[in-house]
Amino acid sequence: MKPVKVAICGLGTVGGGVFNVLLRNASEIARRAGRPIVVEQVATRTANPNCDTSSVYVSPEVMDVIENPEIDVVVELIGGYDAAYELVMKAIASGKHVVTANKALIAVYGNEIFHAAREAGVIVAFEASVAGGIPIIKSIREGLTANKINWVAGIINGTGNFILTSMNDHGSDFAEVLAEAQELGYAEADPTFDVEGIDAAHKLAILSAIAFGVPLSFDKVYTEGITRIDVEDIRQADALGYAIKHLGITRRTDKGLELRVHPTLIPKERLLANVNGVMNAVMVSGDAVGPTLYYGAGAGAEPTASAVIADLVDVAREMGAEPDSRVPYLAFAEQADDMPVLPMEEIETAYYLRLLAVDRPGVLARVATILSDHGISIEAIIQKDILEGELVPIILLTHTTRESAMNDVIRELESLADIAGGVMRIRVESLEDQ
Numbered sequence: 128m129k130p131v132k133v134a135i136c137g138l139g140t141v142g143g144g145v146f147n148v149l150l151r152n153a154s155e156i157a158r159r160a161g162r163p164i165v166v167e168q169v170a171t172r173t174a175n176p177n178c179d180t181s182s183v184y185v186s187p188e189v190m191d192v193i194e195n196p197e198i199d200v201v202v203e204l205i206g207g208y209d210a211a212y213e214l215v216m217k218a219i220a221s222g223k224h225v226v227t228a229n230k231a232l233i234a235v236y237g238n239e240i241f242h243a244a245r246e247a248g249v250i251v252a253f254e255a256s257v258a259g260g261i262p263i264i265k266s267i268r269e270g271l272t273a274n275k276i277n278w279v280a281g282i283i284n285g286t287g288n289f290i291l292t293s294m295n296d297h298g299s300d301f302a303e304v305l306a307e308a309q310e311l312g313y314a315e316a317d318p319t320f321d322v323e324g325i326d327a328a329h330k331l332a333i334l335s336a337i338a339f340g341v342p343l344s345f346d347k348v349y350t351e352g353i354t355r356i357d358v359e360d361i362r363q364a365d366a367l368g369y370a371i372k373h374l375g376i377t378r379r380t381d382k383g384l385e386l387r388v389h390p391t392l393i394p395k396e397r398l399l400a401n402v403n404g405v406m407n408a409v410m411v412s413g414d415a416v417g418p419t420l421y422y423g424a425g426a427g428a429e430p431t432a433s434a435v436i437a438d439l440v441d442v443a444r445e446m447g448a449e450p451d452s453r454v455p456y457l458a459f460a461e462q463a464d465d466m467p468v469l470p471m472e473e474i475e476t477a478y479y480l481r482l483l484a485v486d487r488p489g490v491l492a493r494v495a496t497i498l499s500d501h502g503i504s505i506e507a508i509i510q511k512d513i514l515e516g517e518l519v520p521i522i523l524l525t526h527t528t529r530e531s532a533m534n535d536v537i538r539e540l541e542s543l544a545d546i547a548g549g550v551m552r553i554r555v556e557s558l559e560d561q
């Protein structure tokens with residue numbers, strides 16, 4: 128059969144991995160795809176010292192690939208929004224299939240991109256965009272089609288998990304571990320996307336769309352990163368029997384969809400609590416199958432290449448088929464319009480609070496009264512003996528309550544003369560079917 132000819136755009140961490148794995152496993156991949164997948168062109172601003180491109184046409188300008196009539200599939204691995212958007216839309220308009228690892232692009236422009244792709248009858252595949260090498264999109268989109276999905280919760284940023292793990296294991300300095308993650312090629316070009324939760328929010332928007340059959344709604348994701356997490360919180364959580372992980376959570380409720388990304392206390396016995404380093408893991412709970420778990424490397428050259436190349440094999444298998452017979456881009460042939468995203472104030476969860484109180488009699492009672500006035504019951508309260516100057520740390524675990532009630536409680540606590548500085552709030556999830 129005729130080879131499938133691809134252009135790799137961007138030869139950085141992921142592009143380099145794709146280039147090398149395609150060469151190394153060429154015959155295995157061809158046997159799976161039913162025909163060879165050949166790199167016809169590489170377009171990149173910077174060379175990759177790990178790749179021998181001497182036998183391939185290399186150009187510095189990505190838009191060149193659109194003009195190349197030999198190219199069947201454009202593999203977009205340059206990242207970012209602007210040039211990537213232009214490249215993908217031009218590829219679609221010229222009838223070329225697209226494979227991308229760019230979650231930012233899909234989360235923000237996906238609705239538009241898929242509309243254009245449907246009109247043009249081309250494939251746009253994006254498995255590498257969520258949880259790196261884990262075939263999570265394929266699992267939800269193809270493996271769980273019998274189910275009404277109830278919730279999805281996952282560690283979906285490798286850099287963030289790498290940092291939290293290192294803080295937990297070695298009490299490492301945040302900036303130093305981030306630099307290491309950058310060195311290893313895990314971080315985004317702008318690493319604030321990793322540490323402020325934006326990258327996870329991009330991925331969660333994609334997961335939510337394919338789990339529930341709703342349009343991509345990145346702008347509605349509640350997003351909190353890991354930059355406020357202190358080693359002290361990790362220690363306190365540990366003493367209470369929890370690990371702190373950065374989670375993306377999307378859940379179907381009677382009132383709408385939860386869509387939130389934030390640090391979370393998870394009971395240590397849960398599998399997700401034991402996912403460390405650059406590894407990612409996603410739990411998907413369906414009404415028929417129950418809870419399922421997908422685990423693997425969330426970032427890095429070859430793990431991510433594994434997902435990109437799986438998409439290329441899918442393209443090779445499906446490009447000759449009628450567009451209507453292909454798997455829908457966002458998993459559902461028809462989208463639901465009755466699942467609004469719940470405002471964050473309406474979600475219900477349990478909370479960990481850490482505050483610093485002036486060492487005066489009655490302070491603990493005043494704190495407890497504020498909580499009980501808002502109908503919030505306390506599961507655990509710890510007042511530490513060790514004084515920080517004149518201040519005593521107080522750690523609280525609450526039962527489930529509404530976010531809006533907790534916002535009021537925190538406002539009132541912070542206005543007490545007894546409480547110094549802000550209250551640290553981390554949400555707590557049991558990760559069990561409710």
Ligand SMILES: NC(=O)C1=CN([C@@H]2O[C@H](COP(=O)(O)OP(=O)(O)OC[C@H]3O[C@@H](n4cnc5c(N)ncnc54)[C@H](O)[C@@H]3O)[C@@H](O)[C@H]2O)C=CC1
Nearest residue numbers: 137138139140141171172173204205206210228229426427
């Ligand atoms: N690094 C990772 O582990 C993962 C990255 N991704 C995504 O994959 C994409 C690529 O990421 P990395 O490989 O890490 O980035 P990178 O920064 O290592 O590589 C980007 C490459 O694109 C080239 N490039 C950028 N803009 C260009 C332009 N306008 N014209 C020509 N060449 C251009 C650069 O020269 C470089 O070779 C991003 O969308 C990222 O979010 C997804 C999953 C994992």
Ligand SMILES: N[C@@H](CC=O)C(=O)O
Nearest residue numbers: 284285286314315426
């Ligand atoms: N920067 C991302 C790369 C993969 O998506 C991460 O750290 O997870």
Ligand code: NA
Nearest residue numbers: 254257259261
């Ligand atoms: Na993936």
